Amino acid sequence: MMSMLTMLTLAQTADGPTPPTFWMPTGASAHAPSVDSLMWWVNFIMWAFLVMNTALTVYFVWKYRHKVGTKFRTDGPTHNGPLELGWTVGPVLICAVLFIFGFKGYLDLSTPPKDSYDINVTAYKWGWQFKYPNGAQSDDLVVPAGKPVRLVMRASDVLHSCYIPAFRVKQDLVPGRYTYLWFQSDFPTGMDRPTDGHHLFCTEYCGTGHSNMNRRVFVLPQEQFDAWATKQANWLDEIPEEELYWKAGPKLFARCVQCHSLDGTKGIGPTWKGIWERVTGGAGSGNAFADGSTYQSLIGPGKQYATPEDYIRAAIFSPGEHLVQGFGNVMPTFKGQINDKGIDALIGMMKKLDEFDPKTGAWLKAPPTASAK
């Protein structure tokens, strides 16, 4: 059985991801083939016992059916030493072999190579933040192909779990401590079409948006990855000041859309519709905060926030300071994740919301082909 197992493993180290099978999705990591072959064997054991048990049960029930009124048989055995020993030792051996192979696979899985490429991951309600060594950040995970990648992960609020089915890996993210996950994928996926890449799911229940924490994992050849990372680190700097609000605004807003709408619907957070009027003392500015203060009492020369811009900036960096009436303290801080230029872009967008699609946040003046990327 062992040699067959290794054979199966070797047969799958092909030059592309393994195609999906009846039981497993496509496998695109170095680790996937060993999991799949073990899975195949456990399934085999399951089917073998299931068929045997079912067949014997059905056969005996038919063969030894009793006719009411006739005598009961009394010749059925009540013990059989060798048989009982055999059916105890057999499963013990099967379990021992399964344990050993499961352990072997797990050892690989829990020991990242020394030279792995580290990406910092923060999970929050309800999204992911990926940070790369060069300062780049992204909402989807982008990794270099053919190189071991280690995720250094933490959660900012409750438990989350990072699961990439195509890589057969999973690890919880725990607030207050770091956890690690590593994998290597040799097969680039591209990142241009929406179907490119693999799924990344949150698999530890975390509330309302739990099922919307799915993101993509893109695998890029090394040079392409490097280029992407450099561009990603500097993307804001390259945008000229006057184009900032419509080029950068919608991209940054993608992180807010989970909770804030543009069309007036109440989400997990207050809508952005009319936000600039509110903070500058126009319509809706009478809306009190949970602590009793109003926009007027907080914003203005000599008050807590000298300008509306200061207030917005504070609301993004330390969201819990003043809670808008009717909303909980659920927004994560974006300090260290959005720089001043990003804040400018967002404020610029808030000032001209009528130029943006109230459903998608896309800039309406853009020619229809220009994507948000």
Next chain:
Amino acid sequence: MTTLPARPAAPTYDTPESDNYLIHDKGFLSWILTLDHKRIGVMYTVSVLLSFLVGGIFALLVRTELLTPGRTFIDADTFNHFFTLHGAVMVFLVIIPSIPAALGNFVLPIMLGAKDVAFPRLNLFSYHLWIAGAICTVVSLVMGSFDTGWTFYTPYSTTTSAGGVVPVIVGAFILGFSSIFTGMNFIVTIHKLRPPGMTWFRMPLFLWALYATALIQVLATPVLAITLALVAVERLANIGIFNPAMGGDPVLYQHFFWFYSHPAVYIMIVPAMGIISELIAVHSHRQIFGYRFIAFSSVAIAIFSFIVWGHHMFTSGQSPLMNTLFSAITYSVAIPSAVKIFNWICTLYKGSITLNTPMLYALAFIILFTIGGLTGLHLATLSTDVHLHDTYFVVAHFHYTMMGSALIAMVGGLHHWWPKITGRMYNDKLGMIACAIVFIGFNITFFTQFMLGSHGMPRRYYDYQPEFQTYHVISTIGSYIMAGGFVLTAMYLIQSLVSGKRAPANPWGGATLEWECTSPPPYYNFHEAPKVGEPYDFSNLQWDERGEGYVTVKPTEAKA
């Protein structure tokens, strides 16, 4: 021996009205304040079945929402409340009490040959605590319900804004004590109230199973109570125990929780295995194969179940060494389970098998538990579990074990003892049809969930990727079929109460003591002290045409 004529004495079914526990006293108070274990068992059964209805409705709502990705008819928060309520009701109000407290209460003293349990007042108190726990759940619903999942993982459970978390925790705490008291009662009853002749190895296997279960109930449940109390304290007094924002440790919570909840899954399955041993032996009318092994393995499983809890935490961040140890030990519970299945199958060999509703449920159990137990191997194996953990694969695994096995055994047991409990026979044809419908619907519902899970569909998801939809639709259709089977079951059972044929004392040909007293049993269970024999010796039983039941042919009596 079998050529001897049946005992000519007037069959007991002619005058069941003379005295039985159902008519011994009358009025609402005579039930709600009764000390009779049989009435308490009946009240538990009714309560558990009503809770099953409630939990089942939540399940259907959840499955219906999952027909399409995104919103089908409810929003994400409502969905989260519904799946949480489904799980919590089914675990704490239905499956944990279903076999020990409901059927066990009724059957245990009679099978043992005793008049009642050791502490009848404590027994009634257990039931009243169950009611109190159920009321807490209702209070929780009124106060905003809860959306934590049945596992109450911290820090989500200590920070969620859902208003009903504390009441339901109080409820689970109270239910825990209900379970502990039942367990204590059974342990003492089995130790102290065995009549002369009832040695340990003459005890029917259901009693061994209830005994092992009681050990777990008494030893494990206090840990749950303490854990839940700590969660409540953290929520109410803001003392950091599990929430890292206040200096606590969320993984510690998981250790506490599973230290109870893994043994708790054996509170569900061990008595179910006990029922299956009875059903298989009685309806095959033959000495059970490997009696001692089955008896001891119940106790062995109970003990092992305390040292495998970490297999729920392979990806939680606990150390690789712990994961390795827990994986290795986990297989130890799989082996006695496997061997029990082989014993049951061997009991069928050269038996005299009557295929009726209870037996059909027992056979369904063998197949479903084979699947449920063997998929435990996928999960005990470290590298495959990392892929499967917290996906629908786990959901399917525990539905095969908890519903396909524990609950199916409970329903099978209910059909087995129904004539004894109610004094009425039900329509056996409809029973078999309903069982088949449930079996088919169950497999359609849950086998697809193995496929969903191994392809990567996470559990507790309101929204999902379109590629999973086909499986979800099939699963939902299966759940409707299953619901149809249960509705049919409810209908013919209720019908049997109204117009069912009167049940003979021994409709199936069982040799344990409960088949010696009338159906329904007299108030004190036995008119005269029963003679304790071998529980699985069927050689003295003979079919009696007139009574449509079995009678005991006593060799000595016949000689006279």
